[in-house]
Amino acid sequence: MQSTVVPTTYSRTNPFQAQVLKNENLNGAGSSKETRHLELSLKGSDLSYVPGDCLGIIPENDPELVASLLEEMKWDAELPVSVSKQGDTLPLKEALATHFEITLLTKKIIQQAAGLSDNEELQKLVSDENINQLKEYADGRDLLDLLRDFGPWKASALEIVSLLRKMPPRLYSIASSIAANPEEVHLTIGAVRYTANGRERKGVCSVQCAERLQEGDTLPVFIQQNKHFNLPESQDKDIIMVGPGTGIAPFRSFIQERAVNKAPGRSWLFFGDQHSASDFLYQNELEKYQKDGVLTRLEVAFSRDSAQKVYVQHKMLENSKELFEWLENGAYFYVCGDKQYMAKDVHNTLIDVIEKEGSMTREAAEAYLNGMQEQGRYQRDVY
Numbered sequence: 001m002q003s004t005v006v007p008t009t010y011s012r013t014n015p016f017q018a019q020v021l022k023n024e025n026l027n028g029a030g031s032s033k034e035t036r037h038l039e040l041s042l043k044g045s046d047l048s049y050v051p052g053d054c055l056g057i058i059p060e061n062d063p064e065l066v067a068s069l070l071e072e073m074k075w076d077a078e079l080p081v082s083v084s085k086q087g088d089t090l091p092l093k094e095a096l097a098t099h100f101e102i103t104l105l106t107k108k109i110i111q112q113a114a115g116l117s118d119n120e121e122l123q124k125l126v127s128d129e130n131i132n133q134l135k136e137y138a139d140g141r142d143l144l145d146l147l148r149d150f151g152p153w154k155a156s157a158l159e160i161v162s163l164l165r166k167m168p169p170r171l172y173s174i175a176s177s178i179a180a181n182p183e184e185v186h187l188t189i190g191a192v193r194y195t196a197n198g199r200e201r202k203g204v205c206s207v208q209c210a211e212r213l214q215e216g217d218t219l220p221v222f223i224q225q226n227k228h229f230n231l232p233e234s235q236d237k238d239i240i241m242v243g244p245g246t247g248i249a250p251f252r253s254f255i256q257e258r259a260v261n262k263a264p265g266r267s268w269l270f271f272g273d274q275h276s277a278s279d280f281l282y283q284n285e286l287e288k289y290q291k292d293g294v295l296t297r298l299e300v301a302f303s304r305d306s307a308q309k310v311y312v313q314h315k316m317l318e319n320s321k322e323l324f325e326w327l328e329n330g331a332y333f334y335v336c337g338d339k340q341y342m343a344k345d346v347h348n349t350l351i352d353v354i355e356k357e358g359s360m361t362r363e364a365a366e367a368y369l370n371g372m373q374e375q376g377r378y379q380r381d382v383y
């Protein structure tokens with residue numbers, strides 16, 4: 001009898017161990033940023049994706065932070081800790097590194113921790129009338145802060161670990177086209193580093209990629225489809241892409257895909273960052289695409305190269321007439337990157353452009369943009 005091999009389906013709950021083919025810093029000397037370009041192999045996974053999709057990574061915590069926790073609490077690194085409902089265990093050190101979230105505090109964790117300590121300050125913090133102080137405390141602090149601030153603890157390692165949540169995966173916009181890079185997936189990851197409450201903090205996944213992930217290592221990944229951020233079905237359609245900083249990622253994928261398909265539709269990219277000399281991500285590639293006509297137009301805004309800060313939305317305004325012409329001609333408009341400021345500024349500027357160039361009232365311009373959104377011609381991937 002012939003046996004049939006059932007292919008493994010990799011997913012969020014069963015991630016694929018992707019090998020790192022390349023991991024380099026895209027920023028030049030003197031930059032205040034670190035943006036990693038990561039190339040991973042999907043060989044043997046049967047995984048595929050389309051431009052606009054995301055890759056999920058299951059990251060690991062910083063071993064130095066894990067060591068600090070073990071040391072602070074004098075915990076036994078080898079203590080077996082349950083990490084599944086089926087009763088699988090890992091040594092505490094490994095469980096803290098790979099399984100649990102230790103860099104974020106929730107209200108619930110602090111409230112439950114209060115049951116494991118007699119510390120009066122902590123009891124005060126979790127009382128009903130101090131809910132705002134509790135939120136403020138949790139913001140920008142982690143498990144190590146909590147354990148240091150509110151001892152002595154009358155709880156075992158297992159009791160404290162039982163308060164922790166499972167490490168959530170991080171999502172990244174895919175920065176490659178699989179048609180241009182068979183069996184590969186590329187990412188553009190900005191390293192998150194900041195100081196809060198007297199300690200230097202490092203983003204779990206981005207700093208793992210920046211500081212510890214070597215070529216040849218593997219990373220557990222899965223594909224997260226994004227049905228709301230895709231190239232137009234028709235290759236004839238024009239596309240306008242606004243992607244400053246790491247927002248460039250999906251547009252590298254779009255451009256690569258359109259190059260492979262020799263799509264006749266025009267494409268226009270707005271990119272921005274701090275300094276042209278050190279932060280122009282993928283500069284050579286983009287300029288080559290422009291030379292070859294794959295990228296019809298490339299507008300760049302470097303905010304710290306001049307006395308007056310210039311952002312992508314200023315470049316949109318400078319080109320408002322042509323921008324509106326493209327929209328009138330049926331162009332799709334895409335935005336990717338910072339949700340807090342950039343996406344709002346770009347949204348408002350787009351309405352300004354439509355209002356001015358279409359000689360419309362504000363309300364009519366907003367309705368025009370809503371119409372584009374309903375037709376799937378205004379798509380955003382912001383975080």
Ligand SMILES: Cc1cc2nc3c(=O)[nH]c(=O)nc-3n(C[C@H](O)[C@H](O)[C@H](O)COP(=O)(O)OP(=O)(O)OC[C@H]3O[C@@H](n4cnc5c(N)ncnc54)[C@H](O)[C@@H]3O)c2cc1C
Pocket residue numbers: 054059103140170171172173174188189190191192193194195196202203204205206207246247249381382383
């Ligand atoms: C759909 C989607 C696509 C994405 N695509 C990309 C991409 O292409 N490239 C990319 O780099 N990222 C992307 N991200 C963001 C990415 O998923 C992670 O959130 C990011 O890399 C940080 O993860 P981390 O594990 O390094 O940091 P974490 O350990 O998760 O820490 C990040 C947290 O630190 C806190 N924080 C950060 N800076 C400060 C500060 N200055 N002060 C105080 N607190 C601060 C915030 O609470 C923040 O949420 C995307 C997110 C989504 C949802």
